[in-house]
Amino acid sequence: MHVAIIMDGNGRWATKRGMPRVFGHKKGMEKVIEAVEWADDRGVDILTLYAFSTENWARPKQEVDFLMNLLVEYIDRELRNLHEKNAKIRILGSPNGLPSICVKKLDEAVELTKNNTGLEVNFAINYSALSEVERAVKNIVTNGYDEDEIDIDLIKNNLYTAGQKDPDMIIRTAGEKRLSNFLLLQAAYSEFVFRDICWPDITWEELDSCVDEFNGRKRKYGGLK
Ligand code: FPP
Numbered sequence: 001m002h003v004a005i006i007m008d009g010n011g012r013w014a015t016k017r018g019m020p021r022v023f024g025h026k027k028g029m030e031k032v033i034e035a036v037e038w039a040d041d042r043g044v045d046i047l048t049l050y051a052f053s054t055e056n057w058a059r060p061k062q063e064v065d066f067l068m069n070l071l072v073e074y075i076d077r078e079l080r081n082l083h084e085k086n087a088k089i090r091i092l093g094s095p096n097g098l099p100s101i102c103v104k105k106l107d108e109a110v111e112l113t114k115n116n117t118g119l120e121v122n123f124a125i126n127y128s129a130l131s132e133v134e135r136a137v138k139n140i141v142t143n144g145y146d147e148d149e150i151d152i153d154l155i156k157n158n159l160y161t162a163g164q165k166d167p168d169m170i171i172r173t174a175g176e177k178r179l180s181n182f183l184l185l186q187a188a189y190s191e192f193v194f195r196d197i198c199w200p201d202i203t204w205e206e207l208d209s210c211v212d213e214f215n216g217r218k219r220k221y222g223g224l225k
Pocket residue numbers: 007008009010011012013025026028029032049050051052056067070071074123174199
């Protein structure tokens with residue numbers, strides 16, 4: 001099973017507690033660690049986490065810097081553990097514009113875990129689904145494909161998620177019900193599960209309840225059953 005999560009509500013979670021927004025991101029990172037543990041324990045095949053969108057650059061510099069530092073801190077703290085779990089890390093998104101220390105750490109994480117065969121963890125960082133499609137089309141043109149060679153498989157093989165199955169379920173926390181430029185093509189037949197709780201309040205029980213909700217859905221893929 002491929003589970004993708006839009007981890008929303010860090011800011012609101014902190015503000016509600018009279019704390020600066022970044023406090024919510026810090027707690028959010030702890031929950032990223034927990035979500036990976038959960039996914040590994042539950043036998044999830046792929047876990048995709050939306051950590052930073054290209055639109056997030058519009059936030060105050062202090063918050064952006066904090067998030068970038070948090071990514072570095074996360075890799076420093078968790079890379080060994082992820083590797084021991086046999087997890088394979090992939091980054092969805094562009095390195096352009098990320099601080100060089102961030103790119104270095106992310107490269108290191110991908111390189112170290114590239115031959116691992118367990119849980120695949122995708123971090124969407126500096127990610128935009130629309131830019132991902134644009135990049136795929138450019139790749140295809142650059143590689144000189146003819147019109148009759150172009151099909152959806154070729155397009156999907158030029159996305160950041162090349163070779164991976166599409167998300168079965170996309171979870172979004174904090175009450176918002178939109179995709180926010182996340183995995184547009186890959187979400188064609190995903191089941192959407194929404195929770196009102198903010199990401200820093202996520203628990204194993206809540207993630208299990210999302211899977212229960214997913215299991216209760218009838219996936220018809222446009223057919224009749
Ligand atoms: C959305 O909450 C969350 C983000 C934009 C960042 C997600 C980052 C983390 C969960 C922590 C760091 C990640 C890793 C992989 C170490 P928001 O700030 O939009 O919340 P709001 O809607 O309440 O303002």
